[in-house]
Amino acid sequence: MFKLSLYAALLMFAASSSIAAPVAPPLELLVLGSGGPGATGRAGAGYVVLVDGEPRIVVDAGPGTFVRLGEAKLSLAKIDIILLTHLHIDHTGELPGLFKARAISGDGAVNFRVFGPTGRRGEGEEATFPSTSHFIDLLFGPDGAYSYLHDFAAPMTINATNIDASTNAPKTSRVIYSERGLHISAIAGHHGDAPAVIYRIDYRDQSITFSGDIDANGIDNLRRIARHTRLLVFNCVVLDPPGSRPVLYTLHTPPKTIGVVAAESETEKLLLSHLSPSIDQQQASVEASIREHYKGPVVFAEDGMRLQP
16 A cells, blocks of 8 residues: 555656646747758758747748758648748749648648749849749749649649839838738848848747848848847858959848948847858858957858757
């Protein structure tokens, strides 16, 4: 009798003193791809944002991100928001594979909300870009390359929203999605002749801002939307002048300016991503240049990296 009572008491003590399951952070970032257009060992640009531990938002989907998503072993069942910073291949090349993977990941209907820039008709040697809604239609519409996906494994609905990324776009950010405390804001960026968008995700007391590929003409808008952000994901492609080819400075932001923007926006943590081989080779000097102005944490992204704001 005594042994049985002692055993029962031990069981009760173990149950009462057990450690509670860890609570998922409000926001968490998974880096699917930390590289650029070159086949250099990193996947192209792409991220998943987890909300209360559930993967919900995809930001860009460059080549290689499909494999990285599988390696992360995350459920795709609740991914329903796609944010495209611009329509270059190294940011959108995996969308068809991702959409199909999402379609076969659950039993119910799939409803995507896709956000991205308005289009632009190029003049002279400038490139022409479709609007995001037209881009999605070319891929998945009734006459699109992958039209079969609309009912391949589950009914799929894709609602695309074009965000004004023209030269006359508003200089203030606007909320493009708001539900149950999750708020997504957007403002026009600038990436040469490619219409581009900067995004900020806010949930509870945390926030993540994505610069996308951005040149000098987009910096003021980035500074505005990134004010007091907890985590700023800044694409870092070029060295300080004259370390990179001159044409690249018409498309991207050098490290010293990245440091200035992070400092002036009072960013709490800086993640450098979309890294080029030149950045990989000179990480120490890149960080030193950034730290001339910004004193907060600086992290160089890697494929598969997970971090909280």
